[in-house]
Amino acid sequence: MKEKKKISNSVIKRMPRYYRYLSTLKQMGISRVSSKDLSTRMGITSSQVRQDFFSFGGNGLQGYGYDVEFLHGEIHKILGLDNIHPVIIIGAGSLGHALAKHTDFAKSGFKVVGVFDIKPELIGEKINDIEIMHLESLPEFIQNNPVDIAVLTVPENYAVEVAKMVTGLGIKALWNFSPVELNTPEDIIVENIHMIDSLIVLGYNLNER
Amino acid sequence: MKEKKKISNSVIKRMPRYYRYLSTLKQMGISRVSSKDLSTRMGITSSQVRQDFFSFGGNGLQGYGYDVEFLHGEIHKILGLDNIHPVIIIGAGSLGHALAKHTDFAKSGFKVVGVFDIKPELIGEKINDIEIMHLESLPEFIQNNPVDIAVLTVPENYAVEVAKMVTGLGIKALWNFSPVELNTPEDIIVENIHMIDSLIVLGYNLNER
Numbered sequence: 001m002k003e004k005k006k007i008s009n010s011v012i013k014r015m016p017r018y019y020r021y022l023s024t025l026k027q028m029g030i031s032r033v034s035s036k037d038l039s040t041r042m043g044i045t046s047s048q049v050r051q052d053f054f055s056f057g058g059n060g061l062q063g064y065g066y067d068v069e070f071l072h073g074e075i076h077k078i079l080g081l082d083n084i085h086p087v088i089i090i091g092a093g094s095l096g097h098a099l100a101k102h103t104d105f106a107k108s109g110f111k112v113v114g115v116f117d118i119k120p121e122l123i124g125e126k127i128n129d130i131e132i133m134h135l136e137s138l139p140e141f142i143q144n145n146p147v148d149i150a151v152l153t154v155p156e157n158y159a160v161e162v163a164k165m166v167t168g169l170g171i172k173a174l175w176n177f178s179p180v181e182l183n184t185p186e187d188i189i190v191e192n193i194h195m196i197d198s199l200i201v202l203g204y205n206l207n208e209r
Numbered sequence: 210m211k212e213k214k215k216i217s218n219s220v221i222k223r224m225p226r227y228y229r230y231l232s233t234l235k236q237m238g239i240s241r242v243s244s245k246d247l248s249t250r251m252g253i254t255s256s257q258v259r260q261d262f263f264s265f266g267g268n269g270l271q272g273y274g275y276d277v278e279f280l281h282g283e284i285h286k287i288l289g290l291d292n293i294h295p296v297i298i299i300g301a302g303s304l305g306h307a308l309a310k311h312t313d314f315a316k317s318g319f320k321v322v323g324v325f326d327i328k329p330e331l332i333g334e335k336i337n338d339i340e341i342m343h344l345e346s347l348p349e350f351i352q353n354n355p356v357d358i359a360v361l362t363v364p365e366n367y368a369v370e371v372a373k374m375v376t377g378l379g380i381k382a383l384w385n386f387s388p389v390e391l392n393t394p395e396d397i398i399v400e401n402i403h404m405i406d407s408l409i410v411l412g413y414n415l416n417e418r
Contacts, residue, residue, distance in 0.1 A: 012413055016406035041390055079409055080416035094307035101303050104405050148415055173415050181250055191411040195402060196313050197225035200288055202400040204221055206357055206382050207289035
């Protein structure tokens with residue numbers, strides 16, 4: 001039974017950024033940091049920073065600030081960055097290729113174990129030692145290889161169908177790059193990277209000047 | 210002088226998703242939609258939906274819902290999707306390539322006009338008719354071509370330096386894919402796609418099961 005406190009989703013979403021910044025400080029040999037400095041870096045208020053850290057027992061000291069090493073270690077544990085998650089990528093277009101090659105994922109415990117597509121000309125090609133396989137062979141692959149996460153880099157009109165297929169095969173987590181809502185069952189964990197949404201917001205803010 | 214009401218940033222961030230969903234409804238020939246249906250699709254409360262639309266004058270009718278065509282048109286106008294934004298991509302690695310090829314951006318008014326890198330073997334290569342140029346030629350390029358947005362797909366350790374360079378050349382908006390905080394001046398608009406952060410949150414939620 002876990003004894004951990006439940007940390008809210010909005011706090012968790014800020015954790016990777018804290019972690020990144022604390023990693024930089026650690027590399028620079030800086031041993032303590034104030035909530036004010038962190039808040040300036042993150043673009044949030046310092047009371048928010050204090051609240052976030054308090055929620056998992058990180059307490060700063062008046063006039064001293066936070067211990068960088070301690071915070072870094074705690075966030076590392078909370079995020080479970082020592083776990084290795086086997087990942088498959090569905091859709092070996094240019095974005096799928098780019099993600100398969102992305103070395104940062106491996107550093108954070110995400111290991112690409114398979115890449116799938118349906119285009120005959122792609123099957124058999126290798127991306128960093130991983131062979132592109134036909135989507136038809138996915139059921140067999142999953143029987144023989146544990147897979148935690150499926151990355152969806154398929155064209156928009158295939159996304160919902162492919163999401164159904166992979167969750168039907170027992171995969172519980174989707175990292176979705178298609179600009180659609182997948183409407184998966186409640187027990188499926190989905191993180192979306194809706195790139196075009198972010199670009200549109202950027203364009204809006206530019207128009208508003 | 211603009212007469213528009215100022216719409217809050219958190220509402221704006223939801224707009225592209227509303228827009229996408231309304232586009233789908235429009236394509237399907239559906240002329241009205243309830244706040245309840247929209248809220249289920251978006252994973253937010255229906256009172257939030259009503260509040261969001263109210264903020265720009267979209268009012269639903271009791272027992273009728275919202276007019277899809279009207280809402281779609283209003284959001285299109287608000288987001289300024291008829292504007293064309295010239296975009297350059299800095300960093301022609303696999304992610305830079307993938308973004309340069311991404312046809313959805315062109316559909317939403319973002320036109321890639323130049324791709325830049327420093328690796329000699331990449332210079333002169335073409336991605337969809339756009340030649341990869343050396344970063345040294347960027348100042349001259351910007352003098353002769355209007356550029357609204359710079360996409361940063363450079364390695365992490367170059368990101369801050371490149372951000373300084375392009376904003377120093379007068380570019381006011383950055384779409385940053387590097388996993389760092391750029392700490393740009395206040396008048397620079399930045400949207401980050403921190404892919405690894407999203408993947409880490411996905412991994413966390415998987416670990417928590």
